[in-house]
Amino acid sequence: MLDSLLSPSLSTNTDSPERSESLIQYTPSLTQYIRRKTSTVTIGDVPMGSDYPIRVQSMTTIDTMDTKGSVEQTIRMIEAGCEYVRITAPSVKEAQNLENIRKELRAKGYNTPLVADIHFTPNAAELAARIVEKVRINPGNYADRKRFEFIDYTDAAYAAELERIQAKFLPLIRICKEYGTAMRIGTNHGSLSDRILSRYGDTPVGMVESALEFLRICEAENYYNITLSMKSSNPQVMVQAYRLLVQRLDEEGLKPYPLHLGVTEAGEAEDGRIKSALGIGTLLEDGIGDTVRVSLTEEPEREAPVAKALIDRYTNRAATSNPIPKITHYPINPFQYTRRKTHEVANFGGQNVPRVIADFSQIPVTEHRDLHPVGHFYLPEPDKWRMNDLGADYIYTGSQPAQFMLPNGLRQILDYAVWQTYSDQVNTSPVLSATDYLTAHATQTQLQTRLNFVRVSLPELSNELLVSLRNDPTVVLIISSDNAHAMPELRRLFVELMNQGLTTPVVISRAYTQVAEENLPLYAATDVGGLLIDGLGDGTMLSSVGMSGSADSLKGLNSLSFGILQAARTRITKTEYISCPSCGRTLFDLQETTARIRQRTDHLKGVKIGIMGCIVNGPGEMADADYGYVGIGRDKIALYRGQEVIKKSVPADRAVDELIELIREDSRWIEPSLVNE
Known part of the structure; x- marks a missing residue:
């Protein structure tokens, strides 16, 4: 179906970001x-x-x-x-x-x-x-x-x-x-x-x-x-x-x-x-x-x-891998980050940071009330909810609506069939298949007036669907792929939306089956992060098929989503540590020191701290860091603000305290007791 939609090449100039696949020289193929x-x-x-x-x-x-x-x-x-x-x-x-x-x-x-x-x-x-x-x-x-x-x-x-x-x-x-x-x-x-x-x-x-x-x-x-x-x-x-x-x-x-x-x-x-x-x-x-x-x-x-x-x-x-249609017009500049242009739908797209949807659809409805794993905490006194920096923006409950009132700042997504008869359609959003969406569109069936989700894969991207999306300001797409070559297939879908001039926001969904727990972060960071790094994606939704349904599983997937957004520099929610892996030049115990610095500073959202074992990996290698902790001799530390050394030869036993003082001088220090749980 998609072959008939392929856009003609608009440019053969290799200096332009608009290239055909045959003119992309950094990879043998964008689709194979x-x-x-x-x-x-x-x-x-x-x-x-x-x-x-x-x-x-x-x-x-x-x-x-x-x-x-x-x-x-x-x-x-x-x-x-x-x-x-x-x-x-x-x-x-x-x-x-x-x-x-x-x-x-x-x-x-x-x-x-x-x-x-x-x-x-x-x-x-x-x-x-x-x-x-x-x-x-x-x-x-x-x-x-x-x-x-x-x-x-x-x-x-x-x-x-x-x-x-x-x-x-x-x-x-x-x-x-x-x-x-x-x-x-x-x-x-x-x-x-x-x-x-x-x-x-x-x-x-x-x-x-x-x-x-x-x-x-x-x-x-x-x-x-x-x-x-x-x-x-x-x-x-x-x-x-x-x-x-x-x-x-x-x-x-x-x-x-x-x-x-x-x-x-x-x-x-x-x-x-x-x-x-x-x-x-x-x-x-x-x-x-x-x-x-x-x-x-x-x-x-x-x-x-x-x-x-x-x-x-x-x-x-x-x-x-399954075949993916070739790209005849590539609208992405692979050498310079530019976020895909989208219009705003609710709090998706536009200038909004990418949103995180937590998948509760495999969790027993009796356990929905526990939102702690996705960053929302109920406090009996004073009878309020609190959200931390890793608080999910939406929960997808599938066919099992939550049996309690959700906290402010968290909204529910339901399967369309359930949403149609749900009592509170105003404060929930449906997720429709492409077929259901086209049927609803053709019959002028009333949907949510502000936000509707439509699931779509590359083979489902028909002319009819593209026309309907173009005229609907309420839709956010949830895209997925069953292809072993998933990231390029999802990228191919983004390319077609861009070539067709659609600015509909897109959530990247990946569901993993029979993936070892230690490999899940690697696979998800590749599949989702590989798109975000090119400016593609307005949200994430991760799930592990057959997951235990435990709080730990939910917490792990939620943390993974925020971790990928942070690594791609698209949504900063925590402290970032730029720490070298150690080598024979290292002048202190990097693992122990990193753990000690993390323990004292991991509540400083958005602050980047470089921890370098020697001057070779010092101010240069931590080019992105706001502050640096660099070994310059046995038990001697230099502290940096950016790439400028501020304090030299600080004894190692005082260096973490001195680092905190430096952050405090810049008015970037927050007492841990003042940070949300």
């Missing part, structure tokens, strides 16, 4: 699962590229000078599923000790390739490249020192800077060629050089250009054993940068190098997994990515199973 074709990179005995499986990797957190500890942790990581293990080499002595670590691992029968992680120290990189299978360099600090200065370069002065970089970088390239060592040119959003920031700004364009400057030097030397990465703690920036990188490689006629995917400083627990999945999963959906590292503030062996769960979703994706 096709892995991006890449060159092959030789990394020991585990090659990387599109001819091989997507690889899993992680990074040690032990001091690199602790040979025994590094070997033991590396083995735990390998046994957890790591196919590459990265180890920091902040100076020559650590680079030298990589040889001892490697020898012990090989003696124990472990041949997993090792990767040296380098910042600031070309001499350490040059030594490590003779020892391990791969080196990672950061173009933001390999040949530059960051001083947060703006420099107005002339073209000649900029060219001179590139010559200086080339002179510093060439020795490493030649060593890698001689020893058969692979290299990752790994751009980090937060550590772009002053030179790049001065010319390109703090943007995905700057991130891509930072890598390309180094890549062009490599290609001039006929060195191609390279992988690339574009990491950021902001998934939106990360996704845009990878897409732009792929596009630029193609436009410049450079090799299609394999890509290392990761959201840096994702954090811990569910929030860290959501943020990682939102960035990594969105790219994997479009066939982009050849190795994955999930950066969690947890033990590194806990990262590999998360990465593997993300990757495994695509093992049989092409074979199990």
Whole structure:
């Protein structure tokens, strides 16, 4: 049915956001699962590229000078599923000790390739490249020192800077060629050089250009054993940068190098997994990515199973997916966030934040009164309801109306058949199938005067339905998909609405069947977050088919919805922590410190706090943070406001209190006792 609706291509200009699918260069297809074709990179005995499986990797957190500890942790990581293990080499002595670590691992029968992680120290990189299978360099600090200065370069002065970089970088390239060592040119959003920031700004364009400057030097030397990465703690920036990188490689006629995917400083627990999945999963959906590292503030062996769960979703994706009609006119700019234009219906669409609908349809009606799991609390004294920042906006009760008066700020959605005979049609809204809606429209049956929900999938998007929606200011769509390739099918539905000029608000609904509890946040963050990140969606509704119906299940799904909206930066409801995953450079216990800071500050809605183990991952990597807590020495902390250091050498035992004082000085501190339960 949909094939007849496909809009003609309005533009063949690749500079325009209006593109046909055949002109999209960052992905092989917007509608089919096709892995991006890449060159092959030789990394020991585990090659990387599109001819091989997507690889899993992680990074040690032990001091690199602790040979025994590094070997033991590396083995735990390998046994957890790591196919590459990265180890920091902040100076020559650590680079030298990589040889001892490697020898012990090989003696124990472990041949997993090792990767040296380098910042600031070309001499350490040059030594490590003779020892391990791969080196990672950061173009933001390999040949530059960051001083947060703006420099107005002339073209000649900029060219001179590139010559200086080339002179510093060439020795490493030649060593890698001689020893058969692979290299990752790994751009980090937060550590772009002053030179790049001065010319390109703090943007995905700057991130891509930072890598390309180094890549062009490599290609001039006929060195191609390279992988690339574009990491950021902001998934939106990360996704845009990878897409732009792929596009630029193609436009410049450079090799299609394999890509290392990761959201840096994702954090811990569910929030860290959501943020990682939102960035990594969105790219994997479009066939982009050849190795994955999930950066969690947890033990590194806990990262590999998360990465593997993300990757495994695509093992049989092409074979199990239903065909999706191709896109002949793509109205979305994939390199710049723009929210889809919608008109306001009740509190959906327009300038409203995305809304959360909690699915109570599988909960026994006797348990509806307990709204605590979805953020609404009844207080016997003073006989009032209170809502916290994770309070759902609507509850869908299906065929079982709630048997009590709902609190202000929460509305009920009922199945249409039940709503038709319900006593309070004014304060409830029906949800209709596409067929029921068209019948009601044709017969001029009275619906709710302000807000009606219509469920629709891509195959149901008929001409008749589109015409009816165009003339109805009361409808919010609830879209869903049974396709294994669900996110692209839902995106295809959005594209058709946009091409047809419809501004009807849309709620993204995903129901999961037989999904392991630990994978649900990963799948939902990919499917829903991958749309939100491109400005698509005015609400979410998550459910797990066959869920126990317990309060914990409801609470988990509700928290997940708000977590996805937060990670996509579309609705901020809680404190955000940008915490690095730790490594051998870390100067304090990151997990313990993060937990302590979270305990004291997690009521500060909308405040972003960076927690960085060392100066390498300091003010740069927490580019998005409002405040920073950075290790600068043993038990010594520097506190930042944005990227400006405010307090230096604060003793660690006083640092959290000093951080709170800094927040208090800015009038952003709220006493926990004043925050809603």
